[in-house]
Amino acid sequence: MTSEPRGGFEVDEISDCDVETVVSLWRSSGLVRPWNDPYQDIHNARSTPTATILVVRPGARGDTDALRTPVGSVMAGFDGHRGWLYYLAVDEPARGAGLGRMLVVAAEAWLAAQGAEKAQLMVREANAAVQGFYTALGYSDAECVVLGRRLA
Ligand SMILES: CC(C)(COP(=O)(O)OP(=O)(O)OC[C@H]1O[C@@H](n2cnc3c(N)ncnc32)[C@H](O)[C@@H]1OP(=O)(O)O)[C@@H](O)C(=O)NCCC(=O)NCCS
Known part of the structure; x- marks a missing residue:
């Protein structure tokens, strides 16, 4: 999957x-938590036919x-029902030039090709500042509480 060059x-x-x-980009963008192994996350996504990691270069x-x-990067995965976005980040000096939007649009197209009819994502409460970005791209609050439990 390669998009048409733009800008x-x-x-x-x-x-x-x-x-x-x-x-490094994920770390400097504050997306990696102590319990995340980013190398394993990349390996898992690349090993799964219904997941991918896209980069903008x-x-x-x-x-x-x-x-x-x-x-910049974004991870996308189709769970058989919905498409999910993770690890969206653009290197700080490159922000504000439309690359975040370009990544999300490309990830949405990838998910739609997988059969997903809806894309969604989770925003950490401490990262409220990014919500304006998603609003600009047409995303709205799904008014759900996300629950989780570790399996491994
Ligand atoms: C979120 C992020 C990827 C946005 O990347 P970006 O390249 O700066 O975004 P874009 O330039 O494509 O912006 C797209 C639109 O969103 C708007 N926007 C961007 N950041 C915004 C913000 N914090 N608040 C409101 N609007 C914002 C832009 O003005 C632009 O609007 P327009 O197209 O109408 O002009 C980048 O800020 C980032 O890497 N943040 C740190 C990591 C992070 O928080 N990721 C999300 C985890 S859920």
Whole structure:
């Protein structure tokens, strides 16, 4: 899956050489919690046919890997009923230029191709500032309480 280049950036699937950059991005964006192993999360998503990790990168195909270093990421997964988004992040200097939107639009298209009719995501209470971003993209509060229990 590769999007049409837009504004010098394009979205495609994460590759092996992107993993360190993406983990650093998640850490610097405050998305990794002590109980998350980001490498395992990346491995699990890449091993599951109904999940993916998309990255947005500058440059054009054929440029060196260094020029194509990702500046944003999103994880998407279809659970058979709904599509979920996780780990959306854009590197701080690259924010405000439409790349977060580009990633969400690409993830939505990927989920729709999987058969998902609705995309949703969880926002940590401490990250209320990001809600305006999702509102700008047409997301609204699902008025649900999310419950969880660790299985491993
Ligand atoms: C959330 C995040 C990915 C947004 O990326 P971005 O590239 O800066 O977003 P965009 O430039 O694509 O913004 C898209 C729209 O949202 C708006 N927007 C962005 N951040 C916003 C905010 N905090 N509040 C209100 N609106 C916001 C933009 O103005 C833009 O609106 P427009 O298209 O009508 O002009 C980025 O801020 C980030 O990485 N945050 C840290 C990680 C994080 O919190 N991830 C979400 C976890 S749930």
